[in-house]
Amino acid sequence: MNKLNTTLLIFLFLVSLPFYSQTDEEILKEIYKQSLTNGKSYDWLNYLSNQIGSRLSGSLGAEKAVAWGKEELEKLGLDKVWLQPVMVPKWVRGAKEYAFIESEPGKTTTVNICALGGSVATPALGIKANIIEVHNFEELEALGKEQIEGKIVFYNRPMQADLIETFQAYGGCVNQRYLGAVEASKYGAVAVIVRSMNLRLDDLPHTGSMTYDNIPAEKRIPSAAISTNDAELLSTMLNLDKQVKFYFKQNCKQLNDVQSYNVIGEITGNEFPNEYMVVGGHLDSWDLGDGSHDDGAGIVQSMEVLRLFKQLGIKPKRSIRVVLFMNEENGLRGGNKYAEDAKLKGENHVFALESDSGGFTPRGFSFNCSDANFNQVLMWQSLFKPYLIHYFEKGGSGADVGPLKKDTNVLAGLRPDSQRYFDYHHASNDTFDAINKRELELGAATMASLMYLFDKYGVK
Amino acid sequence: MNKLNTTLLIFLFLVSLPFYSQTDEEILKEIYKQSLTNGKSYDWLNYLSNQIGSRLSGSLGAEKAVAWGKEELEKLGLDKVWLQPVMVPKWVRGAKEYAFIESEPGKTTTVNICALGGSVATPALGIKANIIEVHNFEELEALGKEQIEGKIVFYNRPMQADLIETFQAYGGCVNQRYLGAVEASKYGAVAVIVRSMNLRLDDLPHTGSMTYDNIPAEKRIPSAAISTNDAELLSTMLNLDKQVKFYFKQNCKQLNDVQSYNVIGEITGNEFPNEYMVVGGHLDSWDLGDGSHDDGAGIVQSMEVLRLFKQLGIKPKRSIRVVLFMNEENGLRGGNKYAEDAKLKGENHVFALESDSGGFTPRGFSFNCSDANFNQVLMWQSLFKPYLIHYFEKGGSGADVGPLKKDTNVLAGLRPDSQRYFDYHHASNDTFDAINKRELELGAATMASLMYLFDKYGVK
Numbered sequence: 001m002n003k004l005n006t007t008l009l010i011f012l013f014l015v016s017l018p019f020y021s022q023t024d025e026e027i028l029k030e031i032y033k034q035s036l037t038n039g040k041s042y043d044w045l046n047y048l049s050n051q052i053g054s055r056l057s058g059s060l061g062a063e064k065a066v067a068w069g070k071e072e073l074e075k076l077g078l079d080k081v082w083l084q085p086v087m088v089p090k091w092v093r094g095a096k097e098y099a100f101i102e103s104e105p106g107k108t109t110t111v112n113i114c115a116l117g118g119s120v121a122t123p124a125l126g127i128k129a130n131i132i133e134v135h136n137f138e139e140l141e142a143l144g145k146e147q148i149e150g151k152i153v154f155y156n157r158p159m160q161a162d163l164i165e166t167f168q169a170y171g172g173c174v175n176q177r178y179l180g181a182v183e184a185s186k187y188g189a190v191a192v193i194v195r196s197m198n199l200r201l202d203d204l205p206h207t208g209s210m211t212y213d214n215i216p217a218e219k220r221i222p223s224a225a226i227s228t229n230d231a232e233l234l235s236t237m238l239n240l241d242k243q244v245k246f247y248f249k250q251n252c253k254q255l256n257d258v259q260s261y262n263v264i265g266e267i268t269g270n271e272f273p274n275e276y277m278v279v280g281g282h283l284d285s286w287d288l289g290d291g292s293h294d295d296g297a298g299i300v301q302s303m304e305v306l307r308l309f310k311q312l313g314i315k316p317k318r319s320i321r322v323v324l325f326m327n328e329e330n331g332l333r334g335g336n337k338y339a340e341d342a343k344l345k346g347e348n349h350v351f352a353l354e355s356d357s358g359g360f361t362p363r364g365f366s367f368n369c370s371d372a373n374f375n376q377v378l379m380w381q382s383l384f385k386p387y388l389i390h391y392f393e394k395g396g397s398g399a400d401v402g403p404l405k406k407d408t409n410v411l412a413g414l415r416p417d418s419q420r421y422f423d424y425h426h427a428s429n430d431t432f433d434a435i436n437k438r439e440l441e442l443g444a445a446t447m448a449s450l451m452y453l454f455d456k457y458g459v460k
Numbered sequence: 461m462n463k464l465n466t467t468l469l470i471f472l473f474l475v476s477l478p479f480y481s482q483t484d485e486e487i488l489k490e491i492y493k494q495s496l497t498n499g500k501s502y503d504w505l506n507y508l509s510n511q512i513g514s515r516l517s518g519s520l521g522a523e524k525a526v527a528w529g530k531e532e533l534e535k536l537g538l539d540k541v542w543l544q545p546v547m548v549p550k551w552v553r554g555a556k557e558y559a560f561i562e563s564e565p566g567k568t569t570t571v572n573i574c575a576l577g578g579s580v581a582t583p584a585l586g587i588k589a590n591i592i593e594v595h596n597f598e599e600l601e602a603l604g605k606e607q608i609e610g611k612i613v614f615y616n617r618p619m620q621a622d623l624i625e626t627f628q629a630y631g632g633c634v635n636q637r638y639l640g641a642v643e644a645s646k647y648g649a650v651a652v653i654v655r656s657m658n659l660r661l662d663d664l665p666h667t668g669s670m671t672y673d674n675i676p677a678e679k680r681i682p683s684a685a686i687s688t689n690d691a692e693l694l695s696t697m698l699n700l701d702k703q704v705k706f707y708f709k710q711n712c713k714q715l716n717d718v719q720s721y722n723v724i725g726e727i728t729g730n731e732f733p734n735e736y737m738v739v740g741g742h743l744d745s746w747d748l749g750d751g752s753h754d755d756g757a758g759i760v761q762s763m764e765v766l767r768l769f770k771q772l773g774i775k776p777k778r779s780i781r782v783v784l785f786m787n788e789e790n791g792l793r794g795g796n797k798y799a800e801d802a803k804l805k806g807e808n809h810v811f812a813l814e815s816d817s818g819g820f821t822p823r824g825f826s827f828n829c830s831d832a833n834f835n836q837v838l839m840w841q842s843l844f845k846p847y848l849i850h851y852f853e854k855g856g857s858g859a860d861v862g863p864l865k866k867d868t869n870v871l872a873g874l875r876p877d878s879q880r881y882f883d884y885h886h887a888s889n890d891t892f893d894a895i896n897k898r899e900l901e902l903g904a905a906t907m908a909s910l911m912y913l914f915d916k917y918g919v920k
Contacts, residue, residue, distance in 0.1 A: 032622065161496045161497050363848065388624060391850075419821050423896070439880070
């Protein structure tokens with residue numbers, strides 16, 4: 001080797017030094033430090049929550065959020081930023097719902113309800129009928145048409161408080177909300193009232209999606225959620241007198257599909273540009289709060305991952321994309337669209353990470369992947385220990401990235417502390433003040449760290 | 461063995477079955493289930509916080525809290541409940557503090573301050589003086605008497621945001637608050653203003669203890685905390701103009717010591733009654749909020765440990781005491797008194813556990829103990845995994861149980877998630893609404909589980 005070549009090599013070594021000479025421990029330390037001392041996630045979320053607000057698919061808020069997401073990603077100096085068109089359903093709540101329990105004619109108690117997403121309205125004057133409490137579909141079947149017909153069905157199975165992971169408790173209850181109308185319709189029910197998916201006793205109704213399956217339009221029955229406090233009250237009153245009636249009025253409507261977009265930004269890989277790694281959350285939210293935890297947090301954390309890479313000069317080998325998915329809440333059109341397009345273009349998605357469990361202190365990840373890939377993850381555990389990240393388990397990832405699954409890739413979901421999540425989920429108190437800056441930033445850093453490791457070491 | 465004896469043995473086996481046949485896994489499951497579905501901790505804290513409120517040593521609130529603690533423990537059917545007398549300091553805040561920055565005569569900006577616990581008052585008309593910003597005692601020393609004399613010293617070193625454990629960040633700053641007046645006095649300062657120990661930027665001043673060491677009464681200078689937002693403002697204004705003045709007035713006073721009490725309840729051990737295991741927190745709080753996190757949470761969690769033992773029929777081998785310590789915040793008289801009395805009586809305290817880090821999701825414990833005992837703890841880790849309890853490290857325990865330390869025993873401290881703790885610590889927003897029921901209950905169950913294991917397997 002001549003002297004010039006040696007000098008050149010030393011030079012090349014030195015210019016690459018700022019990043020490549022650092023150990024994984026040092027890179028993770030830098031990532032956490034940047035996120036906690038100089039992060040953008042909290043400011044972004046402040047804007048998204050307080051200046052744009054709720055952003056249900058097809059709403060003006062969603063449209064504004066798309067424009068904002070694109071503009072902010074463009075400021076980051078990524079290699080590409082674009083919008084991916086997708087048609088989304090548009091459901092509108094209309095005027096605020098109204099409901100009361102009538103213990104005898106003229107003697108009423110107002111209760112807090114909200115229409116479930118996708119529900120039809122009541123007749124213009126509302127519905128008043130006897131109401132019957134059940135806890136599951138078996139009870140419903142046992143009561144049968146004879147007892148159900150002409151009545152409102154009240155699903156009142158609470159979330160199970162002794163399950164440590166609250167998402168498990170949610171999973172054990174949510175069929176009441178999603179399928180409650182379909183099942184009750186079979187027996188001639190005129191409407192459905194569902195206990196809110198909330199572990200706490202409070203006055204806030206929690207919305208969420210429901211389906212009518214193939215029930216023809218004229219046979220669809222209106223469905224609403226009732227606050228946990230009012231569910232307890234209603235149950236008590238029914239225990240005292242089976243003849244109490246329930247009245248409610250809601251004004252919601254399903255309109256035609258409208259044009260919307262996934263927002264996508266990319267840092268193109270410098271070694272394997274055709275291997276794609278996705279990080280994302282969903283840009284749409286329900287309409288009651290401002291969607292700070294669900295899923296504003298996941299959006300700004302995902303954006304922060306790419307910002308941290310740029311800021312720290314981490315040049316990924318693989319192409320890293322942030323995807324702000326549209327319409328997770330009531331259709332998953334964005335997630336499906338992204339995966340379809342990726343398939344059409346033959347894009348090889350080797351890894352995808354979603355944050356859609358709130359902006360709380362991160363505890364770890366769950367992984368949908370092969371044993372070989374999971375074993376690699378387990379070898380990284382010690383790197384995360386200084387950040388109190390301890391949860392590495394096989395399991396689900398996220399709804400939006402789910403359609404990208406194939407045998408050879410890795411899907412992952414951030415797992416924050418879940419204790420408070422259902423206090424806010426789909427309710428009017430899911431607002432920016434329920435976010436702790438450090439918890440949000442720790443989540444972003446944890447995601448960026450995993451992304452860095454998967455980029456560096458690849459997928460098995 | 462004759463038939464009667466065999467029958468007797470079978471009988472004895474059967475009566476002991478409900479508890480002793482259960483595995484550790486089953487017992488822990490019962491403990492968590494009881495705490496989460498049928499716990500008392502949240503209701504207790506609601507009463508303590510909302511009906512009694514703040515309870516600074518020597519205050520009426522503290523007196524009420526002692527009576528309440530004794531009464532509630534008496535309801536649990538423990539073997540003994542008693543009050544342990546202890547004299548405590550009594551410091552009173554007086555009328556609310558008032559402060560402003562004066563950029564030029566007549567042009568003032570009001571800022572949020574509160575007297576530090578133990579501080580003297582300002583003169584009746586307040587103090588107005590030039591103010592000089594420092595970040596540590598080295599800067600103070602470098603400035604010296606020439607630059608400091610006659611001025612107010614403004615300590616403005618923020619908590620370090622990139623430390624993952626916020627108590628470490630607190631430890632790196634709190635000498636400004638505790639020793640700030642002593643150090644500034646050496647150079648002729650007339651008063652001290654300290655940036656609140658808070659990682660967040662907000663408008664709330666955070667109090668906390670300070671000392672004058674041996675400074676004679678007439679030379680003691682008043683000391684106050686300023687909110688983080690106002691610390692930033694003051695710093696900016698000083699950068700623009702070193703001549704800005706600071707005015708404040710506070711009315712606090714140190715009175716004579718008064719009689720108070722530790723509240724103690726005991727389940728006497730049925731095998732080793734002379735081996736004592738303590739669980740506790742501190743019953744006193746600062747006066748600005750209602751002390752829900754500091755340390756109402758620790759109080760009700762400790763009470764819940766004994767309630768869970770009674771409720772589940774766990775009959776401990778060793779004597780288990782709950783101690784509601786008085787005066788942790790500004791004197792530690794209760795903790796010292798308990799340890800002194802234990803020593804006088806020759807009581808062998810083999811284990812003590814404190815909860816004094818807030819009522820947030822528990823992550824684990826830190827242990828002050830021998831390697832042999834710590835290794836035993838590590839063997840229990842898998843029992844805690846279903847509850848996402850993962851943090852088992854050597855370290856400090858708690859201020860109140862600290863005086864019980866000897867070579868042969870184990871002291872431990874509950875370690876909840878610490879990210880939000882300093883948002884509330886010693887400030888007016890440390891109130892019941894900042895408590896999540898499940899997080900509180902998980903902490904109590906985690907403490908009860910460790911207590912159960914140490915009782916069953918003993919200390920090495």
